Amino acid sequence: MSDKKQYTKIKILQTALEDIDKNGYEELSLRKLANNCGLTTGAFYKHFASKDELFMSLMLKLSVSLTENINLKSNEQYTPREELLHLGQNIFALFKEKTNLVDFLFFNPVAQSVYKQSSEVQNAFPLLRSVRTLINELIDYESLELDSTETFIKIWAFLQGYMLLVRNGVTEFDVTLLSATLNSLLRKDN
Incomplete structure (x- = not known):
């Protein structure tokens, strides 16, 4: 080029x-x-x-940028569970600061189509890849008997749903709720 x-x-x-x-x-x-x-x-x-191709390029660029801003693995003293909570807190902090960009990344029609594609396509997005990797590490670290794909879907769905509630003014972000929900989704008996 x-x-x-x-x-x-x-x-x-x-x-x-x-x-x-x-x-x-x-x-x-x-x-x-x-x-x-x-x-x-x-x-x-x-x-x-097409507009879809533009959106896909924008999503990749934004995913890289947001993942770098979130500073995943910024502190090796965090357990994977603490790192997942840290990730959630930072996503919501970025959502508060850059609502339209995070809204675009999570909710535009092309973003929704990515979830239907292969794991190879999904792994091209650093934020998705990081969350999946972190969940796998957490399951291994805590010897949880959880299916990593199912756990990812539950956590991702919660984050998206919670963001929609916050975006629409139904509730305010609460780190205690985030922590309690993540802990509930990651229980050994789940």
């Missing part, structure tokens, strides 16, 4: 993230995005074949 084409693609991604951060993903217009990047709609499609 030429330097100019790579620069344009990076500009599109950055401009789209800024627009999503400001207005939410539902308001993203490809025509406006192309215009804000100094491109025609046709020129935009030379870089991304």
Whole structure:
């Protein structure tokens, strides 16, 4: 890929993230995005074949960025259970600070389709991969007789549902509730 084409693609991604951060993903217009990047709609499609392809690229970029910001494995003194709680707290802290970006990463239609794809596709997303790895480490570390896939689904569903409740003003984030729920989902008799 030429330097100019790579620069344009990076500009599109950055401009789209800024627009999503400001207005939410539902308001993203490809025509406006192309215009804000100094491109025609046709020129935009030379870089991304569809809005779904753009969203997939944005999700990968955002997943890398959020995972780095969360600082997984930042303190080797944490047990895997403590690290999972730390991860949850940091996701909610980022959600509070960058609601539209985290909302996009978790809830846009393309994100929902990723869960239906192979584990290879899912593992391309650092945040998903990190959560899965952490759950596997926790199960091994505590010798829990839990299915790692089922446990991941339960924890991921809880995080998503809790975020929706917080986003919609039904409740406020409470670290005690997060901790109690994670502990409940990770009981040996579960």
